[in-house]
């Protein structure tokens with residue numbers, strides 16, 4: 001089994017300073033994706049081991065998704081957190097690394113962001129969702145997807161998100 005704490009430490013570092021904008025993009029939308037009444041977010045496999053070492057008061061439970069006997073975890077927050085230890089799902093939003101049918105990964109907009117995230121609207125000066133930020137999400141995804149469980153999670157999520165995309169404009 002991978003050393004997940006080490007793996008996520010490196011992943012978090014890659015996405016620590018590279019964000020869609022030079023400042024916290026929550027200023028644009030009153031942190032629309034940080035809602036205490038939100039449905040929560042799925043963690044990457046065994047990411048909870050890393051988060052258990054942080055001081056956030058996250059609530060982490062089993063989701064109804066199971067991969068190779070492992071129950072993917074669902075995290076709920078109260079709408080605020082220590083930004084330095086926010087989960088990977090928050091770091092990469094509004095992008096997601098989609099797996100290809102014949103392997104490979106492409107980073108595209110997450111259809112769950114449609115209607116919520118202003119970063120999808122257009123290319124605005126100062127927004128880097130299409131540039132270096134996307135490259136860093138890709139680099140991070142390549143690094144962590146060497147782990148078979150994480151790769152299976154990405155394949156599973158790609159199927160889910162493609163289905164969601166069918167029902168979005």
Ligand code: SF4
Pocket residue numbers: 025026027028029030031032033034093094116117118119
């Ligand atoms: S990722 Fe999008 S929805 Fe979330 S805080 Fe940034 S601009 Fe707002």
Ligand code: SF4
Pocket residue numbers: 033034035077078079080081082086087090
């Ligand atoms: S964990 Fe932090 S960054 Fe993620 S949704 Fe909650 S408050 Fe926002």
